[in-house]
Amino acid sequence: MLSRASKYAILSTLYLAEHASKEKKMSVKKIAEAIDVPSPFLAKLFQQLVHAKIISSIKGPKGGFFITKKNGEKTVCDIIENIDGLHKLNECFLGLNECDGENPCPVHFIVEPFKRNILGKFRDKSIMEFSKEVADNGRFLTLKHLDLD
Amino acid sequence: MLSRASKYAILSTLYLAEHASKEKKMSVKKIAEAIDVPSPFLAKLFQQLVHAKIISSIKGPKGGFFITKKNGEKTVCDIIENIDGLHKLNECFLGLNECDGENPCPVHFIVEPFKRNILGKFRDKSIMEFSKEVADNGRFLTLKHLDLD
DNA sequence: AAATAAAAAGACCTTTTTATCTTTTATTTA
DNA sequence: TAAATAAAAGATAAAAAGGTCTTTTTATTT
Numbered sequence: 001m002l003s004r005a006s007k008y009a010i011l012s013t014l015y016l017a018e019h020a021s022k023e024k025k026m027s028v029k030k031i032a033e034a035i036d037v038p039s040p041f042l043a044k045l046f047q048q049l050v051h052a053k054i055i056s057s058i059k060g061p062k063g064g065f066f067i068t069k070k071n072g073e074k075t076v077c078d079i080i081e082n083i084d085g086l087h088k089l090n091e092c093f094l095g096l097n098e099c100d101g102e103n104p105c106p107v108h109f110i111v112e113p114f115k116r117n118i119l120g121k122f123r124d125k126s127i128m129e130f131s132k133e134v135a136d137n138g139r140f141l142t143l144k145h146l147d148l149d
Numbered sequence: 150m151l152s153r154a155s156k157y158a159i160l161s162t163l164y165l166a167e168h169a170s171k172e173k174k175m176s177v178k179k180i181a182e183a184i185d186v187p188s189p190f191l192a193k194l195f196q197q198l199v200h201a202k203i204i205s206s207i208k209g210p211k212g213g214f215f216i217t218k219k220n221g222e223k224t225v226c227d228i229i230e231n232i233d234g235l236h237k238l239n240e241c242f243l244g245l246n247e248c249d250g251e252n253p254c255p256v257h258f259i260v261e262p263f264k265r266n267i268l269g270k271f272r273d274k275s276i277m278e279f280s281k282e283v284a285d286n287g288r289f290l291t292l293k294h295l296d297l298d
Numbered sequence: 299a300a301a302t303a304a305a306a307a308g309a310c311c312t313t314t315t316t317a318t319c320t321t322t323t324a325t326t327t328a
Numbered sequence: 329t330a331a332a333t334a335a336a337a338g339a340t341a342a343a344a345a346g347g348t349c350t351t352t353t354t355a356t357t358t
Contacts, residue, residue: 004244047336063326105290106279192305206305209357210356
């Protein structure tokens with residue numbers, strides 16, 4: 001449904017939102033290590049996110065990435081739109097070109113409510129709100145293998 | 150979520166279930182045309198499905214693919230398992246390695262019920278039952294651009 | 299038996315996605 | 329102002345997915 005690129009972008013943006021600010025910028029390398037994604041790949045993604053004004057960056061020593069108040073008003077939808085394109089979230093689960101209430105695929109009425117639900121979540125909550133929720137609930141965002149015992 | 154290969158395999162198996170039988174076998178070419186998928190690619194997929202005893206085939210003139218009563222007892226889950234592997238249906242929506250009720254990703258509680266739902270549908274209904282449902286509801290299974298006006 | 303039709307098998311090609319490497323540019327600090 | 333640091337930009341490489349082609353095998357029909 002989502003490409004790995006979008007997933008990386010979402011996770012690292014949420015990570016940024018929680019852990020960085022204009023006063024505490026973070027380098028790609030640190031973020032990549034924290035959530036365990038390949039750092040040159042993440043660097044590329046961040047270029048796109050900066051371009052789309054979803055995150056901010058400053059070059060040079062003490063530089064890095066961070067999220068401004070304005071950035072934080074963007075949504076996860078904006079991330080997906082800029083990396084994968086929103087259609088990726090809307091495609092028919094079985095790949096039919098025309099699949100809607102009028103002409104549904106065999107699983108349309110199972111998939112459709114889910115899509116509406118997740119799209120709503122991604123569109124109606126700002127990244128800052130989303131990030132706050134994640135932090136409040138103590139959720140991890142890393143791809144690392146957690147050692148829970 | 151599902152690869153194109155799995156989607157092709159599901160659609161064409163359901164198509165077979167509805168339109169072919171031991172008495173009326175169908176060639177790859179005809180099926181590929183009917184649902185508009187690349188026929189050499191479908192041929193490859195069908196090899197795997199025959200191997201997994203999800204569909205049957207006879208070589209030579211008047212040969213082709215069809216579904217026996219025994220075949221029809223298999224499920225869509227079986228198809229997915231043989232083409233993509235079932236894990237594809239179970240992966241975390243945001244790509245986290247460990248994502249469950251104990252340690253949920255930010256959208257886990259939206260995604261999990263949906264996954265249970267669709268997995269149930271794919272596992273508890275046989276291909277024959279599934280196909281009957283599709284036929285009864287007059288659903289189309291083609292990837293073609295339908296001319297509805 | 300020969301011709302033919304269809305699937306099986308396997309090699310091969312193309313495109314997309316994922317990932318890396320190198321060079322350039324901007325910023326800071328000593 | 330030089331050295332160091334970090335992102336930007338762009339070229340390249342590797343892997344996976346998607347798709348095609350050719351040859352072989354099997355079965356049927358004439």
